[in-house]
Amino acid sequence: MDKLAYFDSSHDFPEEIAMAAGFTPYKILGDVKTPNDPADQYLQNFICPAARSFMTDALAHSGEWAGIVLAHGCDTTHRFYDIWKLHVKTPFLHFLNVPMNYERKSAAKFFKTEMKLLITRLEAKFGVKITDAKLKDAIKTSNEIKGKLQKLAAMRGEKDITNREYLELCVKSVQLPKADLLALLDKKLKEWAARPAFPDGKKKILLTGSDVTYPEWMDTLEEANLRVVRDDLSIGERCFATLIPDKADPLDAIIEYKAAMPRPATKNPPDPRLDFLLKELKDSDITTVVSQNLKFCEPYAFDSVYTMKALKAKGYKAIHLEREFSPTIDRQAVNRLEAFMEIGEKA
Template sequence: MTKIAIVDSGVDTPEEILMAADIIPFRFFGDPSLNITKANEHVPPNHCIWARNLLERALNGLDADIKGLITTHGCDCTNREFDIWLECVDLDFMYFLNAPLKRDKAAIKFFVDDMKELIQQLETKFNVKITKEKITEAIKLTNKIRNLLKEISEYRSKMVLKGSEFHEIVKKVQQEDKKQTLAMLENKLEELKNKETFPEKMKRILLTGSVIDDSEFIKNLETLGLQVVMDDICIGTRYFWDSIEENGDPIKALSKYHLKKPIYSTKIPSLQRFDNLKHFTEKYEVDGVLNVAQKFCEPILYDHPHMSKAFKALEIPYLFVEIEYSRESFKQLATRFEAFAEMIGGK
């Protein structure tokens, strides 16, 4: 089946439109083991390290079944780098989806217009018909997936499912055929219902910050006694927390869904992200909050001092780290994580 790669520094790409065209939405992830060379010829050294990694991967060659790409408006870096991708990545279909910065009525209307344009360009390029009925059908399927993910997510908090394993599941859902992932999730849920809690005692962490697509990063936290019981990241709850309206105009429903779900740092007013985090800290009785910024990730860097102050006021332990997109830095980070694990209480 044809795949379209998605480059998104948030999680605002309406996968359902692609599914309605019988195309697999394939969220494009980085590879932290990659040696960056080619991307350095296009992107200055002080630009987002994760976006640079994505470009390197693309320049090294994409899978043959990837026939196109959508970059969704997120941060300044991914926005501006789209033109570079146009210059040097060999794909026939490339669309810049202008997911609005704002979330009001005018923004919802605008996003509908841009999605309609995406539909039209897809129809022309791939000779398909994307009907509203097919989009609604896709929405029903992704809603089922979202609900299952939400249920499965709870097993992190019950100390039955490791945060890293859950992260891998969400990644899989964002890259594979949704019908297949539905069956995989149903099986996983059944398996979890009969599973025992972990034997080891772990501290309960809420993970927030930039796009974190390396599950090994979360595994590394686990080796230090930190379990991610909840998150508000794009390869996490922000992908599945809310459901899309199944009645009425599906394009408008998609627009509303993306602009009404809990806010991310790439949107405005991003400081409201704290409200959702606060809610999670209470509901999931976390011991501490970990805010992770990929190096040069401006949206997170702007929000961090506000978050730090707000969590301090609530007397909730908060750790902010900037990471290089490389596993070589794990050992260095371990010292900070160990100190944090020691500092925070265990419920």
């Protein structure tokens, strides 16, 4: 059991700590094709279906993992630790608290204390020593992966790379052992470089909103002839938009990295998230934004009002959708997106 599973609702868990402890960090992403009945015994049905799927996954597979870390993500999943503690069988369960507002002076100190507590508990439970040298090695590996993912993600706007292919690769980047992942990324770099040019008839978009955790939803966008060439999702650019800086203290480096990554709607205030979107749109040739929230995902539903208004005020074509948690193509969404694109083209 070399996997240390984790659950966070953005990109809050510092994978490097698991790596320095000798584990493969494994992000729990659920399975959209498996019904949520097991988790629904313990969770209310107004909890977002992705989070219920994560618990269904944990109930079925926790025996394959050395332990589970739940990092504080969104408010919906804030109390998951207490629920999982009662119902998910695992030899190690830890709640990692993370800052909600990185602008506060106390955030760095708070996060460092929390990470040190996680390190102490991992060391005691698994008899390992998580040294600064091991953390720095893990950071080096993470940065190598981020660099390759940056190059692959940039190819989306130049080459014929489907939405599903991109998301499948991003899912692997948070679940595979890192050595296997590096080999796969090298293979994909060669393979994608040889692809035909970006296809005529597809429109380039930026995708934002709730994290898309299953590649099947990307087919809905493909069906509407939309190609995601930029995003700010956690199974996506949020993980690799920035590198972890080189600092004497590796925990300080991780804190600086987490504060600088594209901000999710689960954090306060909302301005840094919008600032990132506006900057990336300005630096690219993309004029269209598709925003979406998974049903019952309140952080992104709330934020969408503010974000959409600001994007439209700047002249971007933007649409917000609510989506179901389903592996089948959403025909209604395809129709809406096609109509949105058509109206926009004529306008």
